[in-house]
Amino acid sequence: MPALVESMMYVREKPWHGLGTRVEEAPTSTDALRMAGLDWSVVQRNIQVCGGAKIKNYRANVRDSDGTVLGVVSDRYKIVQNAEAFEFTDSLIGGDVRYETAGSLNGGRKIWLLARLPETEIVGDKTEPYLCFTNTHDGSGAIRVCMTPIRVVCNNTLNLALGSARRAWSVRHTGDMASKMHEARVCLEMASAYMNDLSQTADRLANTTVTRDRLREILDEMFPVTEESTDREKQNIQKLKNEYMVCYFAPDILKFRGTAWGAVNAMSDMISHNAPRRKTANYRENNWGRIMDGHAMLDKFVSLVA
Known part of the structure; x- marks a missing residue:
């Protein structure tokens, strides 16, 4: 995976591959976007064959900062920009959102961010819930968001599948993205329900x-x-x-x-x-x-x- 990491920022502990920008305190979205090397946008370009004829129903996703072609997608594909991913997470969590890590893989084809939510307790143990957001710009995957609680005392994840509450959500890059992001926000506002159910299960x-x-x-x-x-x-x-x-x-x-x-x-x-x-x-x-x-x-x- 080291070869797949293009850019990233992380708080305090150095990742296994030794790459990225290290910061002492978790930054806000504006700083995290810049520190993680994600302050670029994706634009769509027509695809032409050598003779100049346009290829119908398909377009190229291109990074505006350097012209890198990230992928070929159908003309129904709707772009979700990196900045929009942070804005979405900010609005979802609310308050003073802090990001533990963020970055890009595979030359910008996939991006991720991990935001820390307010600390809680589960059966008397301090637990830090995190919100993880991943997105692809090459058409290979959906927008995905999930909850991942971590038991602080031993730093182990409590990613338990609960029949009563959803931990993750995803949607494809097609249709009305604004409404789908709204649906996701409604769904992920139930993150507190997942944490409540996890607490009851743990008890x-x-x-x-x-x-x-x-x-x-x-x-x-x-x-x-x-x-x-x-x-x-x-x-x-x-x-x-x-x-x-x-x-x-x-x-x-x-x-x-x-x-x-x-x-x-x-x-x-x-x-x-x-x-x-x-x-x-x-x-x-x-x-x-x-x-x-x-x-x-x-x-x-x-x-x-x-």
Whole structure:
């Protein structure tokens, strides 16, 4: 992913790739737009063949700052500018919005921003909710926004799929974008509902006892060993279980140990901080994708322990 990062700004902690502009305090949208190198616009140009004939129904999305062609899209595609993304997030959150990170990938084809919301508490733990916004300028994806709460004490994400509240929203770049952004604003104003439901779920899980025997059963179901499993596969499965137990007995889980909420946080710790079995070239990018989509392993674990 380092090669994919074109520009970015970040607060305090240096990212894994060492790129970007470091700032001490989270900036406002105006400063974040500039610091992240996103102070440019996208314009649409007609596409012509060598003979000069125009290609119907398609246009090129071009960055106005340097003429880079970001993608070829249909003439129904509606541009959402970088500045509009920040304006949308500002209006959605309201008040003094601060941005933790923002930037562009793939030569400007994809942009993201992460805004910090007011701190809250979930079962007595300080939790920082964040709003993540991603957009593409090459026609490859939708506008996407999601909530991602982070438990401060151990810095693990609580991206739990809740049947009662939506965590994410997306829409394609077609039709009346103004009305769709309004619909998104209405939907995302329900972010407080997600946080409320997450708090209620956490409270229920914190009052649900999970014995050591039950935990072993859940891990066996999460990471099954079959008759066809090779010795290598059995070793890897046992290593996963051992890594989980290390997280389960970590100090930050102590007050919830023996409960379903403690078990869930241990799995979130393991997913958030442990290195993957195989460090592929894009494993960091996949981790970023899980911020938006959630993690299937965590969702499965919650369904078993709840």
